[in-house]
Amino acid sequence: MRIADESGLKELKNSVLQERDSLRPCITICGGTGCHGYACEKVIAAVENEIERQNLKDKVSMRVTGCHGFCERGPIVVIYPEKVFYQRVAVDDVPEIISQTIINSKIIERLLYTDPNTGVKPVHEDDVPFYNRQKRIIFGNNGKIEPTNISDYIALDGYGALCKALFHMTPDQIIEEVNKSKLRGRGGAGFSTSKKWAITRASKKGMKFIICNCDEGDPGAYMDRSLMEGNPHLVLEGMIIGAYAIGAHEGYIYIRNEYPLAVRNVGIAIKQAEELGLLGKNILNSGFNFTITVHKAAGAFVCGEETALISSIEGKLDGPRPRPPFPAQKGLWGKPTNINNVETLANVPLIIERGADWYSKIGTEKSKGTKIFSLVGKVNNTGLVEVPMGMTLREVVFDIGGGIPKGKNFKAVQTGGPSGGCIPESLIDLPVDFERLTEVGSMMGSGGMIVMDENTCMVDVAKYFLGFLDDESCGKCVPCREGIEKMREILTNICKGEGEEGDIELLEEIALTVKETSLCGLGQTASNPVLTTIKYFRDEYEEHIRNKRCPAGVCLDLISYSIDAEKCNGCGACVRPCPTQAITGEKKKLHSLDQEKCIKCGACFETCKFDSIIIK
Numbered sequence: 001m002r003i004a005d006e007s008g009l010k011e012l013k014n015s016v017l018q019e020r021d022s023l024r025p026c027i028t029i030c031g032g033t034g035c036h037g038y039a040c041e042k043v044i045a046a047v048e049n050e051i052e053r054q055n056l057k058d059k060v061s062m063r064v065t066g067c068h069g070f071c072e073r074g075p076i077v078v079i080y081p082e083k084v085f086y087q088r089v090a091v092d093d094v095p096e097i098i099s100q101t102i103i104n105s106k107i108i109e110r111l112l113y114t115d116p117n118t119g120v121k122p123v124h125e126d127d128v129p130f131y132n133r134q135k136r137i138i139f140g141n142n143g144k145i146e147p148t149n150i151s152d153y154i155a156l157d158g159y160g161a162l163c164k165a166l167f168h169m170t171p172d173q174i175i176e177e178v179n180k181s182k183l184r185g186r187g188g189a190g191f192s193t194s195k196k197w198a199i200t201r202a203s204k205k206g207m208k209f210i211i212c213n214c215d216e217g218d219p220g221a222y223m224d225r226s227l228m229e230g231n232p233h234l235v236l237e238g239m240i241i242g243a244y245a246i247g248a249h250e251g252y253i254y255i256r257n258e259y260p261l262a263v264r265n266v267g268i269a270i271k272q273a274e275e276l277g278l279l280g281k282n283i284l285n286s287g288f289n290f291t292i293t294v295h296k297a298a299g300a301f302v303c304g305e306e307t308a309l310i311s312s313i314e315g316k317l318d319g320p321r322p323r324p325p326f327p328a329q330k331g332l333w334g335k336p337t338n339i340n341n342v343e344t345l346a347n348v349p350l351i352i353e354r355g356a357d358w359y360s361k362i363g364t365e366k367s368k369g370t371k372i373f374s375l376v377g378k379v380n381n382t383g384l385v386e387v388p389m390g391m392t393l394r395e396v397v398f399d400i401g402g403g404i405p406k407g408k409n410f411k412a413v414q415t416g417g418p419s420g421g422c423i424p425e426s427l428i429d430l431p432v433d434f435e436r437l438t439e440v441g442s443m444m445g446s447g448g449m450i451v452m453d454e455n456t457c458m459v460d461v462a463k464y465f466l467g468f469l470d471d472e473s474c475g476k477c478v479p480c481r482e483g484i485e486k487m488r489e490i491l492t493n494i495c496k497g498e499g500e501e502g503d504i505e506l507l508e509e510i511a512l513t514v515k516e517t518s519l520c521g522l523g524q525t526a527s528n529p530v531l532t533t534i535k536y537f538r539d540e541y542e543e544h545i546r547n548k549r550c551p552a553g554v555c556l557d558l559i560s561y562s563i564d565a566e567k568c569n570g571c572g573a574c575v576r577p578c579p580t581q582a583i584t585g586e587k588k589k590l591h592s593l594d595q596e597k598c599i600k601c602g603a604c605f606e607t608c609k610f611d612s613i614i615i616k
Helices: 006-021 040-053 091-104 150-155 160-168 171-181 193-202 223-230 232-246 260-275 306-313 342-354 356-360 393-400 434-439 458-472 478-495 503-517 521-525 528-546 603-607
Strands: 026-030 061-065 077-080 084-086 209-214 250-256 291-297 337-341 370-377 383-388 410-415 422-424 448-453 561-563 613-615
Touching: 006 150, 006 160, 026 040, 040 061, 040 091, 077 091, 084 091, 150 232, 150 260, 160 232, 160 342, 171 193, 171 232, 171 342, 171 356, 193 232, 193 337, 209 223, 209 232, 209 306, 209 342, 223 232, 223 260, 223 342, 223 370, 232 250, 232 260, 232 337, 232 342, 250 260, 250 306, 260 291, 291 306, 306 337, 337 342, 342 356, 370 393, 383 393, 393 410, 410 458, 410 528, 422 458, 422 528, 458 478, 458 528, 478 503, 478 521, 478 528, 503 521, 503 528, 603 613
Parallel strands: 026 061, 209 250, 209 337, 250 291, 370 448
Antiparallel strands: 026 077, 077 084, 370 383, 410 422, 410 448, 561 613
């Protein structure tokens, strides 16, 4: 069925809503990649079977949604309309959910989330601390719609913004509305979205392209993947509006092949939009033509950079190009090309539908709207969080993230992916926006946020990220190729106890050279982990170099394990996990640890419940 015009879209929306009203309650099950790791597909099958077994098809519906964000609590089940929130649901729980909650409206306490700080068990999703401090204007619908069903998206006003743009606004008015919203790119640089669009639109070089960048390669970051998996039509709608505004008739979605679920769902979404006349030739009989091709990427981190991404689509060797000319002037196959990342495009329908005035009230003066962060590391509540720009790190880590596990102390948080900076505890009240993060030596990046506790070695952290960047550097320019490798070498020596006086100063000198002379964003930001860890944790570098000691007890060449004679009660728990039989001793008697056999794997330390394993 092809939708003829704006009124046809409204009619379809109303028919979907009427059908839904007769199918309450609704059991939604998270079907994102995170929950697949917890075997959500078995829970989905169990719910389907139980509904059929109890002849409830006419009384209850089921919807497999995208990621809900609270990934460590999967599989997640939310029951509408009350929004009862169940977590870590197993197949054996399903019959009880149907018989107790669906039929008898009773809550199953063991399936509720327990706040580790207060012990409270909220019943409703909106009352869960992880969610109630967020502002989920982009990510919120992930848990409400089935991503492979375009009707779900349309029921929530989907493609309404496209109709408004095509029939009630000119391309210049669209760009001006985006300009008034002050939307900035969410891919890392924070460049003005409207300015990019305006430059591309102003070009008179014939054919133009628009590209959606879903080459998300930061360790631990999966915001774009989850949007593509859970709400692909939101991204498509933003992309079509952008294409209309700049005068492009062909678009590409550049997406990592390692994201099979996202690749599948966006492919289905494109086909569904084409069938309804929302994509392709003569969209909604407006006279506007636009097609989208999915380009599956091979997974090179450097292809997140615009010009390297373009080279990849063209079939050339991955690598950045000198700029200018910029892609908006000369991009894909030499034609004007606009590139936005997934989250940037997802903002566009909201801005067009609700207006720039509404959007610009969210966030700070120069950083408007919300930002989705991948909150991972040493934090109780890991997952995806969407917060207004300007929320402090403390609020994100402690109010939403639930603080540090096992009562340990917060030490630092790294923002912006592997090229981001490490921000210390003294700056925990820093508002999170583009300017403030840059001021302290970090950056927004695509939205990675890695929390570190007291047992994190900051020298080791810098070495880890430099190792990642060294491996991912394309090697095209000398400063990046040689500079990152040299910094990695120095950091490795320091962690081995082979550091020398002057190494810190040498690191700073190389880091600044790489930052100022590299060709692309990878090299220009690669020094951030080194410069910030030296700036805020210089004492740790000095301990490693001068005293050959790792204060955090992480660097293997600088630590040793021993047993505290006063605390060891001979329980034997540490003996079993030791892979080299380095620990011996009779039951209920003091154990001993053979230093020559010990490989410092830490298994004994993690197992001991009496703090009798000492790291020096």
